[in-house]
Amino acid sequence: MEILTARELASLAIISVIFYAFYYPAPYAHQVATDLSVVVVDQDQTEFSRRLVRDLNATQSVQVVGQVADMAHGREILRDGRAEGVLLISKGLSGAIWAGRGGEGIGLVVEGSYFVRAENVVGAVSAAVAAQAARFGERIGAANPVEQGRAAEVTVQPLFNGVAGYRDYVFPSIAVVILQQTLLFTAARLVAERRRRREPPGGISDALGAWIACILTGLLGQAFFFGFAYWLQDVPRSGNMIGLLLAMPIFSAAVAALGLLLGTLFRDGDDALKLLMPTSVPLVFLTGFAWPLNQMPGWLAALSWLSPATAGVHSIVRFNQMGASLPEAAAPLGVLIFLTILFLSGWLWRSQAASPSSVDMDDDGRAEPA
Amino acid sequence: MSFARAFRSEVRRIRRTPIDLALLTIVPAVLLGLMAAMISPGAFDSLRVVIVDRDGGPVARKMVRNVVALPRIEVMGVTPEIEDALSAIRREDAVAALVIPRGIGDGRPGRQPVEIFYEAQFLAAGSFASNSLQSAARDALAWGAAVEAPGGAEIRRVLPGVHVTLLGNPTLSVEWYLGLLLGPGILHLIIAITAIASVGTVIDKGSFATFARGTSAPGLDLAGRLLPHVLAGTLWGVLWFLWLTVVRGYWFEGSMLIVAMGLLMLFLATVGIGILLLALTKELATSLSGAVIITGSALAYSGASFPSDGASSFVRIWSTALPLTHYLRLQMDEVMGTALAPAMAEIAILLLYPLLTGGLAIWMIARSGRAQA
Numbered sequence: 001m002e003i004l005t006a007r008e009l010a011s012l013a014i015i016s017v018i019f020y021a022f023y024y025p026a027p028y029a030h031q032v033a034t035d036l037s038v039v040v041v042d043q044d045q046t047e048f049s050r051r052l053v054r055d056l057n058a059t060q061s062v063q064v065v066g067q068v069a070d071m072a073h074g075r076e077i078l079r080d081g082r083a084e085g086v087l088l089i090s091k092g093l094s095g096a097i098w099a100g101r102g103g104e105g106i107g108l109v110v111e112g113s114y115f116v117r118a119e120n121v122v123g124a125v126s127a128a129v130a131a132q133a134a135r136f137g138e139r140i141g142a143a144n145p146v147e148q149g150r151a152a153e154v155t156v157q158p159l160f161n162g163v164a165g166y167r168d169y170v171f172p173s174i175a176v177v178i179l180q181q182t183l184l185f186t187a188a189r190l191v192a193e194r195r196r197r198r199e200p201p202g203g204i205s206d207a208l209g210a211w212i213a214c215i216l217t218g219l220l221g222q223a224f225f226f227g228f229a230y231w232l233q234d235v236p237r238s239g240n241m242i243g244l245l246l247a248m249p250i251f252s253a254a255v256a257a258l259g260l261l262l263g264t265l266f267r268d269g270d271d272a273l274k275l276l277m278p279t280s281v282p283l284v285f286l287t288g289f290a291w292p293l294n295q296m297p298g299w300l301a302a303l304s305w306l307s308p309a310t311a312g313v314h315s316i317v318r319f320n321q322m323g324a325s326l327p328e329a330a331a332p333l334g335v336l337i338f339l340t341i342l343f344l345s346g347w348l349w350r351s352q353a354a355s356p357s358s359v360d361m362d363d364d365g366r367a368e369p370a
Numbered sequence: 371m372s373f374a375r376a377f378r379s380e381v382r383r384i385r386r387t388p389i390d391l392a393l394l395t396i397v398p399a400v401l402l403g404l405m406a407a408m409i410s411p412g413a414f415d416s417l418r419v420v421i422v423d424r425d426g427g428p429v430a431r432k433m434v435r436n437v438v439a440l441p442r443i444e445v446m447g448v449t450p451e452i453e454d455a456l457s458a459i460r461r462e463d464a465v466a467a468l469v470i471p472r473g474i475g476d477g478r479p480g481r482q483p484v485e486i487f488y489e490a491q492f493l494a495a496g497s498f499a500s501n502s503l504q505s506a507a508r509d510a511l512a513w514g515a516a517v518e519a520p521g522g523a524e525i526r527r528v529l530p531g532v533h534v535t536l537l538g539n540p541t542l543s544v545e546w547y548l549g550l551l552l553g554p555g556i557l558h559l560i561i562a563i564t565a566i567a568s569v570g571t572v573i574d575k576g577s578f579a580t581f582a583r584g585t586s587a588p589g590l591d592l593a594g595r596l597l598p599h600v601l602a603g604t605l606w607g608v609l610w611f612l613w614l615t616v617v618r619g620y621w622f623e624g625s626m627l628i629v630a631m632g633l634l635m636l637f638l639a640t641v642g643i644g645i646l647l648l649a650l651t652k653e654l655a656t657s658l659s660g661a662v663i664i665t666g667s668a669l670a671y672s673g674a675s676f677p678s679d680g681a682s683s684f685v686r687i688w689s690t691a692l693p694l695t696h697y698l699r700l701q702m703d704e705v706m707g708t709a710l711a712p713a714m715a716e717i718a719i720l721l722l723y724p725l726l727t728g729g730l731a732i733w734m735i736a737r738s739g740r741a742q743a
Contacts, residue, residue, distance in 0.1 A: 016663070295415065
C-alpha cells in the first residue's frame with residue numbers, strides 16, 4: 001500500500017511505466033530510415049546515369065535533393081550540412097559498361113559517424129546500381145543469371161522482426177531495462193525512506209511481504225508493457241506465451257530483491273535515486289542488445305549478468321519475440337533464478353542486520369550511505 | 371551570496387556529501403570506464419553462423435569455403451537440418467544461417483534460392499552477418515555461373531563497383547560510433563541529477579521562499595552553485611574524447627576545441643533544465659524522475675542513433691527541443707570537419723537553453739520569495 005499511497009513511489013512505479021511505454025518507442029516508430037538527402041554529381045550524363053538517379057530517388061531510403069557540377073561543390077554541400085551524402089557517377093561509366101569494363105565508376109561520400117544513415121544510403125545506392133547494371137547486362141547480351149537459372153537468387157529473411165525495423169529491434173530489449181529500473185528505484189526508495197524515518201525492521205515476514213508486494217508491482221508493469229502497450233503498438237510478441245509467463249515473475253522477483261537489498265545501503269530515498277538513476281543508460285548497453293555480450297571483454301560480460309535486465313532481455317525477448325522453447329532459454333532463466341536467490345538472501349540478511357540506530361548524518365543533515 | 375561565494379560553498383558541500391562527490395567523480399569514471407571497455411574491440415569479430423548445406427556439390431562447397439574465409443565470421447557448424455540452425459539462432463548461439471538448396475549448381479531453372487536467415491531481434495550483429503553471408507553467397511554463385519556458362523562471367527564483369535568514402539569514420543568503427551554517443555549521453559544524465567541534487571538542498575518544506583529571501587541575488591547564487599557541475603561535466607567529456615582520440619587513435623576532422631565548447635554549452639543547458647524541473651515541482655524525487663525521462667532518453671530522440679526524418683511531428687519537435695540533439699549535431703559536424711557556420715549555429719541554439727530554462731527557473735524561484743515575504 002505504501003507504494004500506492006506515497007506520491008514519489010507511485011510516480012516511479014506506475015506513472016513512469018505508463019509514460020515510458022509510449023514515450024520511449026516513439027522516435028523509432030517509423031522503423032526504417034527514410035528520405036536521407038543525397039546530392040548527385042553526374043559526370044556521365046547518359047541514359048544509364050539518369051536512370052540510376054531516378055531509381056535511387058524512388059527508394060524509400062534516399063531522396064536526391066539536387067545535382068551539382070563537380071565533387072568539390074558536392075563536398076561543400078556536405079560540409080555545410082545541406083546533404084548527408086554525395087553520389088559521383090564518373091564520366092564514361094556507361095561506355096565502360098558497354099565495353100564490359102565495370103570497374104569502380106561510382107563514388108559515394110557519406111557521413112560515417114551516423115552509422116545507420118550511412119548503412120542505408122550505401123545499401124540503397126548499391127541496390128540501384130546492381131539493378132541498373134543487370135538491365136544493361138541484358139542489353140549487351142550478357143545472360144541474366146536469375147532468369148537463365150544458371151545461378152540461383154539469394155533471398156534474405158530477417159527473423160523475429162519481419163521488417164528489420166528499428167523500433168522492433170530496440171524497444172523489446174529496452175522495455176526490459178525500463179521495467180527493471182522503475183521497479184529497482186521503487187523498491188530501493190521504499191526501503192531507504194523507511195530507514196530515513198527510522199522505522200524498526202519488521203523481521204523475516206515483513207521483508208518477505210515487501211518483496212512480494214514489489215514483485216506484484218513489477219508484474220503489473222510487465223503485464224501493461226507486454227500485453228497492452230505491445231498490442232497497441234503492434235510490437236512482435238507472443239512467440240511462446242507459456243515461457244513468457246514463467247519468466248515474468250522470476251525477472252520481477254530478481255529485480256525486486258535487488259532493489260530492496262540496494263535500498264538497505266542508503267539512509268535516504270533521494271540518495272538511492274541519485275546513485276541508481278545514472279546507471280540506466282549503461283545498463284541498456286550492458287544487456288548486449290546493441291553490442292553482443294560475446295563481443296565484450298569476458299570480465300565485463302560476466303559483470304553484465306549481475307544486472308537482472310541482462311538475463312531478463314535474453315529470456316523474455318527470446319520467449320516473447322523469438323518464440324524460443326524452454327530449453328532454448330534455459331540458461332538466462334537459470335541466471336535469473338540464481339540472482340533471485342542471491343539478492344533475496346542478501347535482502348533478508350540486511351533487513352535483519354540493518355538497524356536505524358546507526359544512521360550517520362552529514363553536516364547538512366543529509367544521510368550518508370552505510 | 372555572491373557568485374564566487376556560492377561556487378566555493380558548493381564545492382565544500384560536494385566534498386562533504388559522499389554521494390554527491392561520488393556522482394561527480396567515481397560514478398562517471400566507473401560508468402565511462404565500463405562503456406570504454408565494452409566498445410574497445412572496435413568492430414564485430416567471430417560472429418557465429420550456421421550453414422545448412424542441402425547440396426554438397428562444387429558450388430555449395432565453394433560457398434562454404436567463402437563463408438569460412440569471411441573475416442569477422444565464424445562458422446559454428448554445417449548441418450543438413452534447418453531446424454538445428456534456427457534453434458541455434460533462438461538460443462543466440464548463432465546470429466545467422468545460410469541455407470544452400472539442393473541442386474544449386476545444376477543449372478536447372480525454377481529451383482529454390484539460396485536463403486539467408488538472420489537474427490533481426492538483435493539487429494546490429496545479425497545484419498552485419500547477413501551482409502557478409504550475402505557477399506559470400508553471391509560470389510560463389512557468380513563463380514558457378516562463370517564455370518558453367520560463359521554469360522555468367524560477363525554479367526560479373528559489367529557490374530560497376532561503388533567506392534564508398536565514409537567521412538568521420540572511415541573504418542566504420544563501432545567503437546568510435548558508440549563512443550561519440552555514449553560519453554555525452556551518460557554525462558548529460560549524471561549532470562542533470564547532480565544539478566537537481568545541489569539546488570534541491572535549498573528547498574525548505576516544499577518551497578524556495580526561505581532561500582529566495584535569504585539572498586539578494588538568487589540568480590548569481592544559483593549560477594555559482596551550478597558552476598562546479600557544469601565544469602565537472604565538461605571535464606569528464608573532454609577526458610572521454612581524449613581517451614577516444616589520444617589513446618584509441620580516432621580523430622576529429624574539425625576542431626576538438628569547438629567540441630569542448632559544445633560540451634560546456636551542453637552542460638549549461640543541462641543544469642538549466644534541471645533547475646527548471648525543480649522550480650516547477652519543488653520536489654527532489656519527482657524532479658529526478660523528470661530528469662531521467664528527459665535526459666535519459668535524449669539519445670533516442672537525438673536522431674544520431676536513428677534518423678528522425680520520417681518520424682512523427684511530436685518526435686521531430688521534441689527532438690529539436692532537446693539540447694543533446696544540438697550538441698550531437700555540432701559534435702558530428704566536427705567529427706567530419708564541416709564548415710564553421712553550422713557549428714556556431716548549434717552553439718547559439720545551445721546558449722538559449724541556460725538563458726530560457728535557467729532564466730525562467732530563477733524567475734520562478736525569486737518570485738516564490740517575494741510571494742511569501
